[in-house]
Amino acid sequence: METWSRATPWRQGKFLTKNSATALGLSADGFDSLVVVASHDCDLSQLPESEPYVEVVVGREVTGEELNGNFTNGKNARKLHLPIEGGDTPYIELEVLSKQSVLKTELAEHAPSDVHRNKSAKVIFQRWLASRYRRSAFPDQFEQRLTRHKLDRKIVDAGKKLGSDIAAIYFDLTNEEASPDETYLLGIVIMYQTEDDTARAKAAATSMKSKIETAFQAKLYSNTDHKWKDIELEYVDVISDEGFSYRMSQILKPWRLEYISLGADPQQPIDKAS
Structure with a gap:
């Protein structure tokens, strides 16, 4: 034995x-x-x-x-x-x-x-x-607005068929303490992998960027008065995992929802205390 x-x-x-x-x-x-x-x-x-x-x-x-x-x-x-x-x-x-x-x-x-x-x-x-124990929290009101306009699902759908090319999605929420009548200011960073086919992964991230911009414009931007409602999409950037800096990891938050709790910082081994 x-x-x-x-x-x-x-x-x-x-x-x-x-x-x-x-x-x-x-x-x-x-x-x-x-x-x-x-x-x-x-x-x-x-x-x-x-x-x-x-x-x-x-x-x-x-x-x-x-x-x-x-x-x-x-x-x-x-x-x-x-x-x-x-x-x-x-x-x-x-x-x-x-x-x-x-x-x-x-x-x-x-x-x-x-x-x-x-x-x-x-x-x-x-x-x-x-x-499971390191989830990034965003204001409930922000999450509710994202869900109400089904933009969470739009982001999910945009990345569903891209395999492992998309390494993570980060949110840059400028005014987390926005009041109920204020518009949230949101930036999105799409990080793609460089381990396999970098050109393909970058193209996939660029395609995802376009779909996200289109979805936010269609749902939240008024062409009549040229204003955003609920959430203003300030930018969508595409960056490689090699170009993702330590400073960016301190400023940006990975987007996490029940069905798309997106990855943490650029991949580095972790110890038990993390």
Whole structure:
């Protein structure tokens, strides 16, 4: 019988084999399950006497046709489409409500799968796990105006088919303390990835920019008196993940809603305290 030690091969982001997932009673409701370790390495290094459980997320395989751009790059706090290597499909779908716990004494009997993710996907997974507790808050009144005019859905629709090209969307809300009769002043920054096809990603972000500008103009701008109502869209900028500065990360806020809780700062590894 194997025992759990500090030298365990299990680390955050390691996958269980399908046979191990089945043996441990982990499944994704009829789908081919892929189970990934969510516990932090610091917790995994602890002996079962002090930290008896390993937290895992039970996911399912996702084909390229099922890929939804709004779930890539940690954009959504509840659901993630994460690229993997060595699996039967190029992506895995993970949901925050699919977290389960496994005893270390039971997991010790199993070895990690050959399925893995690259360094970038590792950081995305870390940030997705943390994003549930790091949401950026905007004024309720602002969110209500955005929803009332269905502009939240317009942004979602604009990015849905763009895959992982769009890394994040940030809001620059100048006057968060606006009174009920004031117009909010909003800037939007669309950040695109440069890891894969930079030209394609930039084109996707530019297309999204155009759709967002058109939607805001149609809903909130009056061509009669040349005024905005509720929310004035001051600008929409497109920027690469490499061009996103530390100062910008301090000023801008990632936009987070229930179904499009968009990613945090430019991807950097995080520690447990983050």
